[in-house]
Amino acid sequence: MPDTPLPAGRIEEPAVKRYLPWVVATTLFMEQLDSTIVNTAVPAMAASLNVSPLSLKGVVASYILSLAVGIPVSGWMADRFGTRRVFAWAVVVFTLASVLCGLSVNVPMLVGARILQGMGAAMMMPVGRLTIIRTFAKSELLAAMNFVIIPALIGPLLGPTIGGLIVHWLSWRDIFFVNVPVGLVALWLIHRHMPDYREPSGRPLDLTGLLLFSSGTALLSWVLEVFGEHGMAARSATLLLLLALGLLLGYMLHASRVEFPLLRLTLFRVRTFRISVLGGFVTRLGLGGMPFLLPLLYQVGLGLTSWQSGLLMMPAALAAMGMKLGAAKILARHGYRRVLIANTVLIGVTVSLFALVSASTPLWLLVALGLAQGFFNSLQFTSMNSMAYADIGPGDTSMASTIGSSLQQLSMSFGLACGTLVTAWYLGSVAQTDRMAVSTALHHAFITLGAITVLSSWSFWALRPDDGHAVSKGQQPAA
Numbered sequence: 007m008p009d010t011p012l013p014a015g016r017i018e019e020p021a022v023k024r025y026l027p028w029v030v031a032t033t034l035f036m037e038q039l040d041s042t043i044v045n046t047a048v049p050a051m052a053a054s055l056n057v058s059p060l061s062l063k064g065v066v067a068s069y070i071l072s073l074a075v076g077i078p079v080s081g082w083m084a085d086r087f088g089t090r091r092v093f094a095w096a097v098v099v100f101t102l103a104s105v106l107c108g109l110s111v112n113v114p115m116l117v118g119a120r121i122l123q124g125m126g127a128a129m130m131m132p133v134g135r136l137t138i139i140r141t142f143a144k145s146e147l148l149a150a151m152n153f154v155i156i157p158a159l160i161g162p163l164l165g166p167t168i169g170g171l172i173v174h175w176l177s178w179r180d181i182f183f184v185n186v187p188v189g190l191v192a193l194w195l196i197h198r199h200m201p202d203y204r205e206p207s208g209r210p211l212d213l214t215g216l217l218l219f220s221s222g223t224a225l226l227s228w229v230l231e232v233f234g235e236h237g238m239a240a241r242s243a244t245l246l247l248l249l250a251l252g253l254l255l256g257y258m259l260h261a262s263r264v265e266f267p268l269l270r271l272t273l274f275r276v277r278t279f280r281i282s283v284l285g286g287f288v289t290r291l292g293l294g295g296m297p298f299l300l301p302l303l304y305q306v307g308l309g310l311t312s313w314q315s316g317l318l319m320m321p322a323a324l325a326a327m328g329m330k331l332g333a334a335k336i337l338a339r340h341g342y343r344r345v346l347i348a349n350t351v352l353i354g355v356t357v358s359l360f361a362l363v364s365a366s367t368p369l370w371l372l373v374a375l376g377l378a379q380g381f382f383n384s385l386q387f388t389s390m391n392s393m394a395y396a397d398i399g400p401g402d403t404s405m406a407s408t409i410g411s412s413l414q415q416l417s418m419s420f421g422l423a424c425g426t427l428v429t430a431w432y433l434g435s436v437a438q439t440d441r442m443a444v445s446t447a448l449h450h451a452f453i454t455l456g457a458i459t460v461l462s463s464w465s466f467w468a469l470r471p472d473d474g475h476a477v478s479k480g481q482q483p484a485a
Contacts (some may be wrong), residue, residue: 024140027150030134030194034098036188037127040104043169043181044069048298050173050306052313054115066298066422068117071126071227073415075220076128078268081408084133085205093133094196100126101189132411139204139395139403149334151392169317205404215260215268222253223416228424260403269412270405273398276475282393282394283410285465287417289350289386292357292459294421296379299429300360307445308365321373322380329384336385342393342474343466345385350463353382358456361449364464428454 025248044066052062083092101125110116135151136192142150172181229246261267304315337345356378361373391410433447 013199029199032129032192032195036185040185047169047173047178047181050178064117065120069120071419072121072124073128075224076125077132077412077415080129080132081404082211084136085404088202088204089133089137090200090202092129093200096129096187096214097192101185104182104185108179132407136404136407165411170313174446209266215257218253218257222250226250227419230278269409273406276397279394282390283470285412286390287413288462288465290417290421291424292455294418295425298422299425303448307448318372321376325377326378326384329381335386339473342389343469343471346389346466347463349382349386351460354456354460357459358453360452396474460467
């Protein structure tokens with residue numbers, strides 16, 4: 007497979023490589039800042055809207071779910087209308103939806119605005135990743151992706167603290183208005199420096215596949231959310247679950263029979279892509295709920311203020327930034343197989359150790375756990391995301407990016423549902439205002455989620471020692 011990028015669009019190639027990472031990093035910063043701010047503000051939002059904190063997972067889940075539903079069509083839109091136009095409109099939609107979130111007066115309105123916001127983000131993340139993949143050669147891809155992620159991690163670094171201070175001194179509604187100036191800066195950068203890739207002979211949109219896949223994933227996530235709140239009879243939930251699985255199975259059959267499917271599942275024949283995407287899906291089932299559960303542990307369980315909780319989320323972001331600087335060397339020295347197996351186990355152990363956190367836990371231990379979590383998570387996501395494209399040909403990058411992004415967001419939605427479902431099961435019928443009961447339920451949930459993560463390490467045993475060398479060492483894959 008040739009180690010050359012596709013030709014640049016509107017700008018000369020050196021300029022593309024110089025400015026494109028900053029363009030994509032700015033939008034990732036905005037997206038990550040928004041998600042971390044919202045997680046920190048959940049208890050304050052619940053009190054303001056007179057609902058329980060766990061019930062507000064719909065505000066978070068609706069955003070993640072709309073990402074999973076909207077991402078599949080992002081690759082087609084980028085090929086059809088051009089990466090620059092789609093990326094710019096995605097930022098506009100995300101920014102305007104953020105304003106609507108801040109103006110929301112009840113939970114349904116907030117959920118609706120978050121769905122619209124998620125649809126904007128569904129175009130930003132995969133189209134930005136696709137542009138990076140098309141611009142940089144495989145031997146440059148890992149360094150380019152790490153460069154993009156490091157500035158973007160400033161969002162998770164500042165988000166919890168900014169969100170905590172805004173909630174403490176102002177109103178939770180103001181947290182969404184932070185996206186407005188960032189969105190304007192992003193639009194200026196896109197206008198100046200975003201290349202415009204497109205496919206002249208674009209494939210037709212698979213409307214039937216879009217309907218089957220989107221409705222199946224949306225229904226499945228909704229059933230998991232409602233079931234976690236015990237708001238539906240077991241028989242009805244089972245029937246809806248079977249319907250959701252039937253829709254997804256229908257999509258698989260449909261995709262095997264059409265020339266241009268929405269998601270071309272034949273890419274899963276590429277072993278490294280299959281292991282990376284499916285292994286990452288299983289791993290995120292144990293990790294997807296942590297950004298939502300940890301602020302609950304700190305604020306509801308330990309009684310900390312929102313800004314104190316935000317400060318405790320900062321070590322993870324700092325460690326994640328530091329890991330990005332050394333991830334390439336670690337992967338080049340030890341290989342993807344060894345790193346992913348060992349690191350997945352370490353993540354599971356770290357998640358389980360949060361079960362030790364109580365009101366008497368010393369500050370240094372909380373900081374150490376946060377650093378470990380950020381360090382291992384960052385290495386995991388860098389490894390999985392970069393290995394997915396190691397053996398993908400230039401003509402398949404758009405489809406591979408769409409499939410990878412779709413399943414990544416879907417796994418985060420399921421992970422959030424899994425985390426809240428496990429916590430609600432351990433909590434039972436006890437009121438969520440009972441601090442001791444909430445802490446105990448969260449402790450049990452962390453142990454369960456940690457065990458799930460450790461077990462997911464088996465997904466990566468099928469890798470070969472030299473898998474991913476085309477990315478980490480610039481070598482051609484073995485025949």
